[in-house]
Amino acid sequence: MRHTRAGFADYLELTKPRLSSLSVLTTVVGYFAARPVFDGALFFALLAGTAACAAGVAALNQWMEADTDALMRRTAARPIPGGKIATGTAFVIGWALCAAGLALLFARVTGGAAFFALATIVAYLALYTPAKRRSRFSTEIGAVAGAFPPLIGWAAVPGGDAALAWVLFAILFFWQIPHFMAIAWTHRRDYEAVNFPMLAVRDTTGGRVAAWSLACTFAVAAAGLAPAWLALAGHENARGHAGTSLAIIAAYAIVALALGAWFTKRALAFRRPPAGQTRETAARRLFFASIAWLPLQLAALVVLRLLA
Ligand code: HEM
Numbered sequence: 639m640r641h642t643r644a645g646f647a648d649y650l651e652l653t654k655p656r657l658s659s660l661s662v663l664t665t666v667v668g669y670f671a672a673r674p675v676f677d678g679a680l681f682f683a684l685l686a687g688t689a690a691c692a693a694g695v696a697a698l699n700q701w702m703e704a705d706t707d708a709l710m711r712r713t714a715a716r717p718i719p720g721g722k723i724a725t726g727t728a729f730v731i732g733w734a735l736c737a738a739g740l741a742l743l744f745a746r747v748t749g750g751a752a753f754f755a756l757a758t759i760v761a762y763l764a765l766y767t768p769a770k771r772r773s774r775f776s777t778e779i780g781a782v783a784g785a786f787p788p789l790i791g792w793a794a795v796p797g798g799d800a801a802l803a804w805v806l807f808a809i810l811f812f813w814q815i816p817h818f819m820a821i822a823w824t825h826r827r828d829y830e831a832v833n834f835p836m837l838a839v840r841d842t843t844g845g846r847v848a849a850w851s852l853a854c855t856f857a858v859a860a861a862g863l864a865p866a867w868l869a870l871a872g873h874e875n876a877r878g879h880a881g882t883s884l885a886i887i888a889a890y891a892i893v894a895l896a897l898g899a900w901f902t903k904r905a906l907a908f909r910r911p912p913a914g915q916t917r918e919t920a921a922r923r924l925f926f927a928s929i930a931w932l933p934l935q936l937a938a939l940v941v942l943r944l945l946a
């Protein structure tokens with residue numbers, strides 16, 4: 639393939655900047671949720687190392703999927719199929735970023751943080767990316783990869799609260815199902831064209847896609863409430879500054895309930911589109927709700943952990 643000159647925007651696009659930054663944000667949440675004694679140098683290394691790994695896997699994922707990306711409308715203009723960046727260049731950039739990110743996490747953060755970053759890289763590139771072409775469970779496999787980054791942040795803090803780390807993992811895991819089912823329904827013709835055997839391609843009416851999304855939205859709403867329950871249990875053990883902590887826990891529970899109810903409403907509309915709305919419209923609305931729900935829910939969780 640002939641390559642036209644790549645600019646900064648093409649290299650940036652190779653790192654899937656929006657997805658990667660939200661993933662790094664989940665790592666930051668994992669870190670603060672573990673109630674660290676803040677260490678600026680360690681925090682900077684955590685940010686830079688995780689961002690490098692996220693950008694690196696994005697480049698390697700595009701290197702692995704250049705053929706199918708070229709055939710789908712949503713992805714055809716990406717830097718490799720668009721003829722801006724050569725496959726070999728993407729390969730070198732991808733590995734260099736992953737190696738640099740892992741080395742930084744290992745040397746300047748903790749072995750645990752490097753371990754979970756490596757687990758994310760392996761799960762995304764060695765399990766999820768190949769599974770997309772052959773397994774009907776690829777989305778659920780991908781959701782494991784996408785749920786690891788909070789554990790990178792959590793593992794950066796010695797003695798962090800393990801129960802909360804797994805709640806974060808659950809939030810991220812279940813969140814991804816409605817997030818992706820909505821996308822997959824919108825772009826199902828694209829996925830059909832490249833023979834990806836995912837649920838949205840096999841389900842002709844969208845009924846099963848929507849039912850699975852709704853079930854996982856209930857689960858994510860419940861997981862969003864779990865930190866209030868954990869905080870309450872910790873509060874009873876600790877005693878002490880009672881009033882303020884209880885008020886913050888109650889405020890968190892109200893916010894989590896409201897966010898969960900809103901997300902569930904969008905998932906219900908995807909399941910049974912209201913009059914005047916198609917399942918396509920409901921899918922886009924559910925996708926945007928997913929993108930808004932996650933940062934809001936995670937911000938509430940950090941506030942709860944830092945103040946209660
Ligand atoms: C099974 C796992 C996941 C799959 C298959 C998936 C797939 C996708 C796809 C295909 C899009 C593009 C939507 C469009 O163009 O209409 C998208 C958008 C997005 N995803 Fe995901 N995603 C997953 C997990 C995640 C995770 C873990 C995060 C971050 C925590 C995330 C953050 C985003 C964001 C911010 C967008 C909107 C910006 C953009 O289109 O780049 N996703 N996702």
Ligand SMILES: CC(C)=CCC/C(C)=C/CC/C(C)=C/COP(=O)(O)OP(=O)(O)O
Pocket residue numbers: 661688689691692695699703755758759762766780781783784787
């Ligand atoms: C620290 C670190 C390594 C962070 C990375 C986080 C991570 C692995 C997120 C992956 C989530 C996921 C499965 C996205 C879908 O990609 P896709 O390939 O299906 O998306 P596409 O169709 O747009 O290519």
